[in-house]
Amino acid sequence: MTLESLTGWRPAAGAVVITLGRRSTPLLDRARVYACGITPYDVTHLGHAATFVWVDTLRRVLRVLGVEPVLCRNVTDIDDVLDDAARQAGIRYDHYAAFQELRFTDDMSALGVRMPDHEPRAHRYVDTVIRLAGALADSGAAYVRDGGVYFRGRSVVARSRLDEETALRLAREYGDRPDDPVKDDPFDVAVWQPTEPGHPAWDSPWGPGRPGWHAECVVMSTSTFGPCVDLHAGGADLRFPHHAYHSAMAEAFTGVTPYTRNWFHVGTVTVDGAKMAKSSGNIVLVRDLLETHPASVVRLAIIDRPWAEPWDYAPGVLNVAAARLEDLHQAAGRHVGHTDDTSLEQLRRLLARDLDVSAALDVAIEQGGTAARVLTAAFGLS
Template sequence: MDGHGPWEAEGALQLAGQRLALLDSARVYACGITPYDVTHLGHATTFVWVDMLGRALRLLGIEPDICRNVTDVDDVLDDAAARAGTDAEWFAAVGQFQFDTEMNQLNLRSPQHEPRAHRYIPHVVRLARHLLHSGSAYAREGSVYFKGGQVPARAGIDHDRALELAAEYGGRPDDPAKDHPLDVAVWQACGPDRVGWQSPWGRGRPGWHAECVAMSASVFGPAVDVHGGGADLAFPHHAYHAVMAEALTGVAPYARAWFHVGTVTVEGEKMAKSAGNLVLVSDLLAEHPAAAIRMMILDRPWHTCWDYSPELLDTAGARLEELYRAAGRSSGSAAAQQRVRQALAADLDVPTALDIAVDSGGDAARTLVTVLGLT
């Protein structure tokens, strides 16, 4: 047996041109939400694709072990709770409930693990201790900073752009306590105006990247098979997560493959509250079937950015009807089913899989309806 033929799509997945060989399971870490505001289409796109990744893995004979964290310790969450006149923990719980409700309506399967940052404070303290011991971090003025000057080059980001992104994402490059503007807080000193905890360095709170390192390493150990999240988080968040995790464990690479899902824009501008162009999941669900929303998200390459317009839902609805009609036909072949599997194994090529399923009908179409979560 040469390993080719009908079983060639078993146990292997290609992501972004990289073949990922797997045996019986795949560890997938997905950066989750900060539950301080409503869920928009950009969020949903990332999490629908992570759900699709899990479903495709299962079709290929691999059991997905998915961890989707909740960042419920964050400055923006504190600020939103203060504006609402309530405490951050209650505010985060309400936001998480709303998010879970909408993801359930979009037919996402629950992740196997859903760690919440506020439960991992001792883990972040240990992480800071280990990084200090290895010389990868230093303590100053009640904070512990990870030495991150090398991270942009590794991520392929030039210094000036790295500084811009660090400032945009709360990295505080102007913090005078740092040795280097691109060092990041593993543990950040804070006053009584912020939610905080006692530590060996005084009262503070975990840094954003450190939270994910602590949760990922606690759930999966030193490495993951796939790290997923929005492409807009590739730097600084994912880049610092990987380098910090490797500094902790000595195991590299931290992630065998990256699943950076393309961002969603409106008239060419990134969807964001500050831009006033949010397309809310709740509004879409009120007017369109969940299956049509999923089809709109999935009928395209997962890594490409795309521009939302209402007409896309009409196109997705028509495509959905084509697939449903094909699934109702008794025709089809085992060869067509295998071609669907091969298309999904080849970088989750949903458009090609859809073309095959609609043309063949029968079992191939019915299989794809299930794998795309359209039932």
């Protein structure tokens, strides 16, 4: 949906500039967007959904601005947590992943989240990770040790601007094994890790093993888009270690910096201040929400707020979103005698300026007519 298709509006000459966070990114006709997708080991909760609804909203805004987004959203179907979940369920890891991915796809479809243009799955890129590991070892950015290949990561911590204690805590939390004695440095991470009982394994020049998590995203992104992307999206909780190592590994391999022109780190969803997670017992399932509320209400509850800020969820937010949606629909039905080009340009500026959805909705509800219809259609709020 574009402003042009609804109103005959034409963008001004020159690049489209979208600002995310404190960085502006000029774009021409396309935007390469890589989004860290799911590890298919569990049902979809609101924390997952918030990230992917915001990525979908980013795509829709880019189209409104006259830029065609090309989205790659990966599936991490080789991962230790997936192996553990499949083992507990008594199912092969790949069968378990396929089932959970299907449930995720159904949930996203129910929420009106459009399918990505590319959806690479990690199990199809094992050979590519082996090539990456060999190339990084040949260049000195990684080293071979006891059947594994380890990326030198000390500089990644410095780039992340985290203190060492915090970085170590996050590395342990996300399975990077900083205490592994085989590594030269606690912050080195596996590009290729040697085989262990209970995990799948593939042959490699260093012996049987499996890809490291960060390396999987490097090869899927690089194979799809080449050495860099315009926007890299994902949850803010992935900023370190995952995104930090992804970008550092990609830059070490390609020699192209920066790996991404801008980041889109969506704020974490919490309940009573605690991150929404199965381990915390505080998850809110998307399927449960959709049993009592239309998808457009759930979508609006997610996006009617600053995208980068943490969101502490409470059930009452859905009632607020329902009332807000009714206001938007009534505004869209109001007859306005002429197309208000000033209002449409104001919408464009607000959306290009850090995806200020809330302010754009305020304008659309106040002005009514075409402005309200544009946002209703563009954001999937019919």
